[in-house]
Amino acid sequence: MRYDHEPDDHDLGLAHDLTVMGAMMARRRALKWFAGVGTAAVVAGCGGSEDDAVAVVSSTTATPTPTPTPSAGTSAACIADPTETNGPYPADGTNTSSGATSNALTTSGILRSDLRASFISSSTVATGVQLTLTLKVVNVNATCAALSGYAVYIWMCDRSGNYSLYTAATESYLRGVQVTDANGEVTFTMIVPGCYSGRWPHIHFEVFSSLTAATSGRYAVLVSQLALPSAVCTAIYADTATYPGSATNFARISLSSDNVFGDNTAAQIAQQTPTLTGSPTAGYTGSAIIGIAR
Incomplete structure (x- = not known):
């Protein structure tokens, strides 16, 4: 079949359509991430490359708080004292x-x-x-x-x-x-x-x-x-x-x-x-x- 006009995107076949749809979905995910990191992160990412934007998002990831290590001498460990003789002078x-x-x-x-x-x-x-x-x-x-x-x-x-x-x-x-x-x-x-x-x-x-x-x-x-x-x-x-x-x-x-x-x-x-x-x-x-x- 002959076309009388230049082919549009939807005329390029299934493979091309899948590529375009994937790119659109990736863009939407990126926008969703930016919306979640707050105004400061978006401002910091403005004017930067895509790599810069990813870096900004990564920098806002929460760092787990380390569990405090008990200081020396705070252990409540104990054992039963052994029974000993009361000796010859107990009174x-x-x-x-x-x-x-x-x-x-x-x-x-x-x-x-x-x-x-x-x-x-x-x-x-x-x-x-x-x-x-x-x-x-x-x-x-x-x-x-x-x-x-x-x-x-x-x-x-x-x-x-x-x-x-x-x-x-x-x-x-x-x-x-x-x-x-x-x-x-x-x-x-x-x-x-x-x-x-x-x-x-x-x-x-x-x-x-x-x-x-x-x-x-x-x-x-x-x-x-x-x-x-x-x-x-x-x-x-x-x-x-x-x-x-x-x-x-x-x-x-x-x-x-x-x-x-x-x-x-x-x-x-x-x-x-x-x-x-x-x-x-x-x-x-x-x-x-x-x-x-x-």
């Missing part, structure tokens, strides 16, 4: 001293935060490097939730390695009970205990589910011990006048050879060792977590 009603049952837990005055003075038949104040220690009692079966209303009984030897009510029979210092607050915490003021032969420097403690339950060591939900940090002990025991014999005894013992801490895991030892800051002259302040499976 919790579970043993005797000089033939008499020794139970400081039923004695008036045991509920206190400053443990340095005797409170029964003497008013002697234990001397040595001051230590203020905060203990946080948590439930390891409830994501380390604080346990409030629990009673914590702690005791330790004096700077010469003697225990009140036993080897220092007339004294009642360095023993006391506190009840955990809403944060599961109790704070005691005491002294850094001395190091006696055969044991790593330590602090004894028992935890009871309530103050009412703290009338006998038999009701404790946990009996355990805290290990003093090595560097702190080395610094303090260098003063042999204040801590006679401690430096020599400490040099002969290690955590691995200690008959209480020696079979514990590294994780258990880490939790049983309080974090302390200070100096022998200014005293020390620190804290430790006590994990209980409830």
Whole structure:
């Protein structure tokens, strides 16, 4: 068939029509993108090439906000403290001293935060490097939730390695009970205990589910011990006048050879060792977590 005029676009066949339709659709998509990027993007793209327009659209793509990384020391991880012996000098009603049952837990005055003075038949104040220690009692079966209303009984030897009510029979210092607050915490003021032969420097403690339950060591939900940090002990025991014999005894013992801490895991030892800051002259302040499976 012969045409009497120049062919129009729609006379060039299907292949040509598809090409034209594709170009029109691409143009519409581009216009739709520009409409979505706002006036600023369109103005920035005016007068530029098609590549420039694409660049403007790309530059407005939102950048995902990175997830903050928890800072060091914010982990709430905890483990259950191991059960340890309450030793020969607990004064919790579970043993005797000089033939008499020794139970400081039923004695008036045991509920206190400053443990340095005797409170029964003497008013002697234990001397040595001051230590203020905060203990946080948590439930390891409830994501380390604080346990409030629990009673914590702690005791330790004096700077010469003697225990009140036993080897220092007339004294009642360095023993006391506190009840955990809403944060599961109790704070005691005491002294850094001395190091006696055969044991790593330590602090004894028992935890009871309530103050009412703290009338006998038999009701404790946990009996355990805290290990003093090595560097702190080395610094303090260098003063042999204040801590006679401690430096020599400490040099002969290690955590691995200690008959209480020696079979514990590294994780258990880490939790049983309080974090302390200070100096022998200014005293020390620190804290430790006590994990209980409830």
